Amino acid sequence: MQPGFFVEDTAFRTNVREFVRATLPVDLRHKVLAGGRLEKEDYLSWHRILFAQGWIAPNWPRVFGGCEWSPVQQHIFEEECALAGAPGIMPFGIRMVGPVIMKFGSAAQQQRFLPRILSGEDWWCQGYSEPGAGSDLASLRTRAERRGDHYIVNGQKTWTTLAQFADWIFCLVRTATSGRPQEGISFLLIDMRTKGVTVRPIIMLDGEHEINEVWFEDVEVPAANLVGEENKGWTYAKYLLGHERTGNAGVGQCKRWLAELKALAQHQPGNDGRPLADDARFRDRIARLEIDLMTLEVMNLRVLALEQERHAPGPEASMLKIMGSELQQALTETTMQALGHGAAPYPQPLTGRYLNFRKATIYAGSNEIQRNIIARHMLGF
Amino acid sequence: MYSFTGEQQQFRDSLQRLLREDYPFDRRRGIARSASGWSVETWRQLAEVGALALSLPEAHGGFGGGAMDTFLVMEECGRALLLEPYLSTIVLGAGTVARAGNEAQRAAILPAVGRGERQLALAHYEPGSRYALDAIACEARRDGAGWVLSGAKSWALNGATADQLIVSARTAKGPSLFLVDRTAAGVGVRDYPMYDARRAADLQLDRVHVAPDALLGEEGEAVPCVAAIIDTAIAALCAEAVGAMAILLETTGQYLKTRKQFGTPIGSFQVLQHRMADMLLETEAARSMALLAASRMAGAPPGERSRIVSAAKVRVAEAARHVGQQAVQLHGGVGVTDELPVSHYFRRLTLIEMAFGDVDYHLGRFGRHLFDTQPQ
Numbered sequence: 001m002q003p004g005f006f007v008e009d010t011a012f013r014t015n016v017r018e019f020v021r022a023t024l025p026v027d028l029r030h031k032v033l034a035g036g037r038l039e040k041e042d043y044l045s046w047h048r049i050l051f052a053q054g055w056i057a058p059n060w061p062r063v064f065g066g067c068e069w070s071p072v073q074q075h076i077f078e079e080e081c082a083l084a085g086a087p088g089i090m091p092f093g094i095r096m097v098g099p100v101i102m103k104f105g106s107a108a109q110q111q112r113f114l115p116r117i118l119s120g121e122d123w124w125c126q127g128y129s130e131p132g133a134g135s136d137l138a139s140l141r142t143r144a145e146r147r148g149d150h151y152i153v154n155g156q157k158t159w160t161t162l163a164q165f166a167d168w169i170f171c172l173v174r175t176a177t178s179g180r181p182q183e184g185i186s187f188l189l190i191d192m193r194t195k196g197v198t199v200r201p202i203i204m205l206d207g208e209h210e211i212n213e214v215w216f217e218d219v220e221v222p223a224a225n226l227v228g229e230e231n232k233g234w235t236y237a238k239y240l241l242g243h244e245r246t247g248n249a250g251v252g253q254c255k256r257w258l259a260e261l262k263a264l265a266q267h268q269p270g271n272d273g274r275p276l277a278d279d280a281r282f283r284d285r286i287a288r289l290e291i292d293l294m295t296l297e298v299m300n301l302r303v304l305a306l307e308q309e310r311h312a313p314g315p316e317a318s319m320l321k322i323m324g325s326e327l328q329q330a331l332t333e334t335t336m337q338a339l340g341h342g343a344a345p346y347p348q349p350l351t352g353r354y355l356n357f358r359k360a361t362i363y364a365g366s367n368e369i370q371r372n373i374i375a376r377h378m379l380g381f
Numbered sequence: 382m383y384s385f386t387g388e389q390q391q392f393r394d395s396l397q398r399l400l401r402e403d404y405p406f407d408r409r410r411g412i413a414r415s416a417s418g419w420s421v422e423t424w425r426q427l428a429e430v431g432a433l434a435l436s437l438p439e440a441h442g443g444f445g446g447g448a449m450d451t452f453l454v455m456e457e458c459g460r461a462l463l464l465e466p467y468l469s470t471i472v473l474g475a476g477t478v479a480r481a482g483n484e485a486q487r488a489a490i491l492p493a494v495g496r497g498e499r500q501l502a503l504a505h506y507e508p509g510s511r512y513a514l515d516a517i518a519c520e521a522r523r524d525g526a527g528w529v530l531s532g533a534k535s536w537a538l539n540g541a542t543a544d545q546l547i548v549s550a551r552t553a554k555g556p557s558l559f560l561v562d563r564t565a566a567g568v569g570v571r572d573y574p575m576y577d578a579r580r581a582a583d584l585q586l587d588r589v590h591v592a593p594d595a596l597l598g599e600e601g602e603a604v605p606c607v608a609a610i611i612d613t614a615i616a617a618l619c620a621e622a623v624g625a626m627a628i629l630l631e632t633t634g635q636y637l638k639t640r641k642q643f644g645t646p647i648g649s650f651q652v653l654q655h656r657m658a659d660m661l662l663e664t665e666a667a668r669s670m671a672l673l674a675a676s677r678m679a680g681a682p683p684g685e686r687s688r689i690v691s692a693a694k695v696r697v698a699e700a701a702r703h704v705g706q707q708a709v710q711l712h713g714g715v716g717v718t719d720e721l722p723v724s725h726y727f728r729r730l731t732l733i734e735m736a737f738g739d740v741d742y743h744l745g746r747f748g749r750h751l752f753d754t755q756p757q
Binding site: 262265266277283284286287288290291292294295298299302319322323368370371372374375378379380381 | 630634637638648649651654655657658659661662665666669670672673689692695696744745747748751752
């Protein structure tokens with residue numbers, strides 16, 4: 001009668017912890033823990049270290065070069081990396097387009113793209129949202145017209161995270177206008193260096209350049225870069241979003257943030273002059289955050305286990321996305337409030353984090369859209 | 382997700398079938414109005430399917446089940462809104478005897494409990510103690526080889542129908558536990574219904590004489606023992622709440638799909654769909670913490686056990702309040718009537734929210750060690 005998902009894998013955790021301690025570069029660690037802005041090379045240096053160890057794709061099957069770890073192991077790995085101050089693994093290749101190519105791509109696409117995702121040679125970005133297609137993603141209008149063995153792509157994507165670093169973009173494009181909007185969408189892989197692709201920065205509310213507009217003007221894309229069948233892209237897109245949402249829980253990161261908040265509360269004076277840690281009101285707030293984090297952690301394990309059982313993410317990922325993003329926001333908010341007006345001088349990382357993470361309840365399908373998904377697919381409305 | 386063993390699933394299915402077929406809501410309504418407030422017949426059926434013996438030690442006629450097995454039973458109790466004294470007799474009563482009792486006490490009591498022939502109740506709280514576990518004013522004085530107990534006890538669940546009461550009283554060595562026959566001379570019982578239709582009792586002990594072997598466990602060791610048992614009971618109540626919330630979610634969903642206003646089922650309105658999505662989120666959050674608490678009940682050191690139980694109680698209580706209130710709200714006018722089950726589930730969830738410590742109590746208990754333990 002062992003409770004399946006709470007069995008700690010001590011040997012695995014020790015192994016991961018020792019590896020991370022031995023290989024994570026000290027300056028990179030400090031940069032992450034200080035909340036500094038990471039450059040492309042920061043992400044890639046850690047990516048290459050994990051790749052060399054064979055640990056870059058915890059959720060991939062072994063046949064494609066992944067670890068095929070159990071949900072508990074994936075959870076431990078993410079937690080140890082986050083607590084140690086390692087940069088997160090960029091999700092665009094490993095968590096998003098990789099699983100789509102594995103499930104729906106051709107053998108040629110698998111051989112061409114998957115090894116380069118693993119090695120870090122290709123940085124991917126996500127071409128989903130458009131100025132007129134946010135929550136209503138299926139109304140997207142970026143067109144791809146077939147001309148012989150090429151598609152000609154015209155249109156605009158937006159909110160494209162770290163497109164300025166990207167070698168490739170996976171795009172939802174319109175290949176048909178008849179029928180339901182969902183029925184004319186295709187999933188296309190586009191080389192960012194192709195003539196006619198332009199990236200324009202969007203500066204976010206925290207003053208940083210994290211997201212972009214990506215413009216396509218008569219961009220020629222080989223038909224061989226179409227994933228699966230033409231006009232079936234919506235199915236692939238939803239599959240990808242499920243994977244993305246499961247990854248949005250961010251349990252390890254939340255643990256680090258909570259530990260930072262607790263450390264801050266122990267020396268930050270509260271309203272009666274004593275440390276916030278001794279202020280009953282503030283303690284209750286931290287206690288609630290910690291309880292919500294415990295809840296998120298168990299939810300995460302339950303959803304990962306379901307996903308592994310079904311070999312596909314389900315609508316439960318939407319619950320995880322809501323809970324994870326709300327907790328991330330609550331942590332950043334409480335941390336900023338702990339600083340009081342000390343949070344005002346800008347830029348400073350903890351304030352930047354609060355501002356930056358307003359995005360969390362909007363991206364990957366706003367939390368209102370997640371509630372629609374839950375209502376439709378889990379409650380039968 | 383946690384997967385129960387095939388054996389556990391079979392047991393759950395048979396219990397679910399039994400309660401669905403033999404414990405419809407109309408029957409429950411009649412049972413609630415009966416003199417004892419629970420059904421001897423249902424209790425016998427629970428004994429027959431092995432639910433009563435499930436968590437008792439194998440050496441004393443039980444199946445040696447753990448907290449996860451209790452989780453299964455309690456979740457079904459929650460779904461059926463069962464009135465029978467499972468929590469008081471099995472979790473609190475038999476749990477205390479199994480934990481603190483000597484071999485003779487265990488052998489005398491537990492097999493009879495497992496067969497459904499004996500009922501127990503824990504009488505620990507006192508007037509004015511609120512949720513504190515160490516505020517024991519009740520006294521036990523030596524009387525030759527035996528003891529004489531005097532004092533007042535409050536909120537003893539199903540205390541009026543128990544054959545034996547487990548009473549905490551202070552000796553020279555501190556709070557200790559005693560087995561007291563409910564019908565012993567000097568035991569005054571005031572039975573009352575609670576707002577969830579269950580029963581509890583306040584007790585007056587007026588120079589109640591008990592034999593030397595009435596002492597349950599070590600003298601002076603009542604508080605850590607009761608604390609452990611109440612943690613177990615809280616974990617069990619969390620599971621019960623999850624079962625009750627699941628039913629509210631189902632029935633509210635069905636109601637929204639059939640109730641028409643403005644010419645359309647009200648479930649077509651997005652504002653109501655989002656309320657339902659939030660109720661599901663709350664229920665699954667509660668389930669997660671209830672599972673965590675149950676899975677950590679065995680083997681964890683007391684401090685860690687209490688920390689996790691308090692976390693679970695906070696999260697489950699808040700979910701129970703949210704889901705219960707929203708279920709009533711979404712039912713509209715019929716939600717506030719006695720006629721529909723929804724208000725009865727709401728009342729039970731409200732009581733669970735306050736039982737064995739409310740949110741503030743457990744937030745405080747959890748927060749006490751916030752800065753001296755690392756998050757798990």
